[in-house]
Amino acid sequence: MTTQTTTGAARPAGRPRSEKAEKAIIEATLDLIGEGNSVSELSIEAIAARAGVGKTTIYRRWSNKEDLVVDALSSLKAPLPQFAGRSVREDLITWLRVISTESADRRGRCVMNILNSDPGRHPRVMERFYELAIKPRREAVLAVLRRGVANGELRPDLDVDLAMTILNGALVWAGKWLDHPGQMEGIPDRIVNEVLRGFAPA
Amino acid sequence: MTTQTTTGAARPAGRPRSEKAEKAIIEATLDLIGEGNSVSELSIEAIAARAGVGKTTIYRRWSNKEDLVVDALSSLKAPLPQFAGRSVREDLITWLRVISTESADRRGRCVMNILNSDPGRHPRVMERFYELAIKPRREAVLAVLRRGVANGELRPDLDVDLAMTILNGALVWAGKWLDHPGQMEGIPDRIVNEVLRGFAPA
DNA sequence: CCGATACGCAACGGTTCCGTTTCATAAACC
DNA sequence: GGTTTATGAAACGGAACCGTTGCGTATCGG
CATH class of the missing domain: 1.10.10.60 (Homeodomain-like)
Structure with a gap:
């Protein structure tokens, strides 16, 4: 001793x-x-x-x-985007712009590459990654959507989960099929405008 | 001789x-x-x-x-979905249901796995694959959307390209984050309903 | 200084896959 | 039968990587 x-x-x-x-x-x-x-x-x-x-x-x-990758991903704590809160439209555009912008730096590319990988392949990695990099932001954006439902900016019967899936999916899909990052310029605004208005005429 | x-x-x-x-x-x-x-x-x-x-x-x-893969993918000529044409809403739901259903069989999983792979990694494979399995269907769905714009079912100023990106992206993204295929049950209908109505109140 | 641990480096035997070669056999044509 | 080409199986040398080990050195506490 x-x-x-x-x-x-x-x-x-x-x-x-x-x-x-x-x-x-x-x-x-x-x-x-x-x-x-x-x-x-x-x-x-x-x-x-x-x-x-x-x-x-x-x-x-x-x-x-896998243990190494899990630890490496743990250092990717993405900061929560700061929503101005003036309108839901504005905050959703901010959100999509954040994703779009972050895809340019290394951390963002990491996130995207992991997101695009087969979730069934490395379940422990994906689970950890989801808890760490996805869930907090997801909650933040859901809060924005719920706020919109509460204050009448969004339809009262809107499925906020599905709405978020549509927004995120649309942006990621758009990014996948554009060759040059420059083409993503106005995409966040246009996606938000289209889904808020709806495809059908008023 | x-x-x-x-x-x-x-x-x-x-x-x-x-x-x-x-x-x-x-x-x-x-x-x-x-x-x-x-x-x-x-x-x-x-x-x-x-x-x-x-x-x-x-x-x-x-x-x-790569040559082998290109030839293998060439045997994946996906049949064009048959659109009833009664309404754009109905045809779009049909379209998303087709994708969703096909993801269950081997050919569909092939398509999805290639789609989800990094496009920059095997450019020749992706190019061929796009021409063969994506482009024809893309054209068919764009035609449905344009028909809707022409006959007043959709907004006259709708960006049909973006609209299709939103629909496809939403469905693929939804499929990625659901564990069991059964959860995809009503997703196509719900996605189409949400994007046609729009998130904002009428 | 000494004991203990970590370091970078090189080498190990083992596995998987590469692209090629050899071989006995099979299937077409004359 | 004889020629020619294709086939599946096996083996080749080479490359990349695995996880481990040994080595000489560096860096801590005592």
């Missing part, structure tokens, strides 16, 4: 694990996902090489690839 | 290529795609094993994996 001077968990003897290496590994993982690699296509060797790290350093921290 | 008794292309001497083997190879390829394998994940060895065929037989016909 050694003398214990500090309270709390005993610090193990020897060289401590490198924070820098850990960051580099997670960054490398996110880079590779952002570049379009599916979870199945990720290889520990590629991650180690990209991070400038030995494979040992990875295996010492994570026992398998 | 040999005597030429038949007209047309000279039949080469020797054993002819087996039609059966060719079919088996393509079926095996579609099976594997339908089971969720991306094009990158397909391996010639797995295809050969599944088809009960030697690798030689594959390499003799296709010089690379």
Whole structure:
């Protein structure tokens, strides 16, 4: 039994694990996902090489690839979009613009690539990812829609869940079939306008 | 110089290529795609094993994996859905129901898996696939929407392209986030109803 | 300094897949 | 029968990656 001077968990003897290496590994993982690699296509060797790290350093921290990916995705806490609240229309446009804009940076591409991957393939990864990156925002947007139902901006019998599926699905689908990001320019506004008015004449 | 008794292309001497083997190879390829394998994940060895065929037989016909996949997808000519034409609402519901139903069989799953794959990864495959399986149906549905605009069922200033993106995107997105196929039951009807009426009150 | 642990690196044996070659056999034509 | 081509099976060398091990070095606490 050694003398214990500090309270709390005993610090193990020897060289401590490198924070820098850990960051580099997670960054490398996110880079590779952002570049379009599916979870199945990720290889520990590629991650180690990209991070400038030995494979040992990875295996010492994570026992398998999925655990690593789950931890990497945990660093993708997306900030909740700030809704002005002046109108539901405005907030929904803001929401779609946020998605659209974020798809340009690395984190956004990560999110999109994971979203577009087969959910049945890596259930633990998807579950964690959903809780972390999707659910909070989903709740926030649902609140906007419910506010609209409550204050008469939206139909009282609107299915807010389905409404959100329509909005998100439309934007993602649009992004998938446009070659150049520039074409996404006015899409959020146009989608919101069309679905608010409806396709049928007044 | 040999005597030429038949007209047309000279039949080469020797054993002819087996039609059966060719079919088996393509079926095996579609099976594997339908089971969720991306094009990158397909391996010639797995295809050969599944088809009960030697690798030689594959390499003799296709010089690379993409050529094989392109040919395999060519056998997926989706029949155009038959629209009753009584109303645009009805035809759009029919359309979404067709997609939804087809997602259950192997060909449909193939289509969905290819659609959900990264378009930038195998451009030749995607291009061919779009021309073959997407474009014709897209044109047919656009015709339905234009008919609606012309006869007053839809708003005269409706953006039919965007409208179709919204419909398809919503359905695909809904299918992605439902675990059991049974939950898709009334989704097509509900989507069409919501987007025709619009989220805003009349 | 010493013991303990982590580090990057290189190498290991094992697996999967690549694209090619060899082989005995099968199926067409003359 | 003889020629020619295709077939399935097996094996090749090579590549990528797996998860592990050993090595020399670096970095902590005592």
